[in-house]
Amino acid sequence: MSTSRPILIIEDDAALRTTLAEQLALDGSFAADQAESAAEAEAKLAIDGARFDAILLDVGLPDGDGRDLCAKLRRDGLRMPVIMLTGADAEADVVRGLDAGANDYIAKPFRAGELLARVRAQLRVLDNSEDAVFTIGPYLFRPAAKLLLEPARNRKIRLTEKECLILKYLYRAGSKPVARQVLLNEVWGYSSAVSTHTLETHIYRLRQKIEPDPTNARLLLTEGGGYRLNPAEKQAVAA
Structure with missing residues (x-):
């Protein structure tokens, strides 16, 4: 028996957000929650007892840059893996995302299987790290x-x-x-x-x-x- 791990998808493209949630559900290892903006994501993360084992984060959000949100989450002490999803795949963009605290950076379009594999890999690293709390x-x-x-x-x-x-x-x-x-x-x-x-x-x-x-x-x-x-x-x- 495997237990579904909660993942927060922060993406303003409703179609992509829904597709990602469906792919995560089909895998059987994850349970997805969704947010279309940085403000909605922060509200979900602030709920008493809220738990997300990883975050899929779009760079281009309607109310800000996903990299700025990632940096804020790190300042707030959140240590779950953050995987950034973006169409901006230039070296400078990747470096900025990783410097903001992202664990991984995937350019759109991407293959669902590769994304799921990267999520699992990041969770394995977290579970065996000193940061796992x-x-x-x-x-x-x-x-x-x-x-x-x-x-x-x-x-x-x-x-x-x-x-x-x-x-x-x-x-x-x-x-x-x-x-x-x-x-x-x-x-x-x-x-x-x-x-x-x-x-x-x-x-x-x-x-x-x-x-x-x-x-x-x-x-x-x-x-x-x-x-x-x-x-x-x-x-x-x-x-």
């Missing part, structure tokens, strides 16, 4: 460092490799429950002979680390024959 409840999750940081209490929680993999997969699932066997296969491998008891033991240990009351889990829930994260518990868990 995910918000889980009151915590900032840094998989590369195997750490959960709780800024409100100035606390660090060290995680094992398997705990990191469990949290990453549940995070990718959003608020959807992940069946025990699916999670077991994804974390330990399809050829592994380990039982669901092993997974349950790791979940128990995770709850001991992250739940204020492990006997009354509110962040890492048991549901639908599996487990899910409850992102709405940010304030409740932090209190």
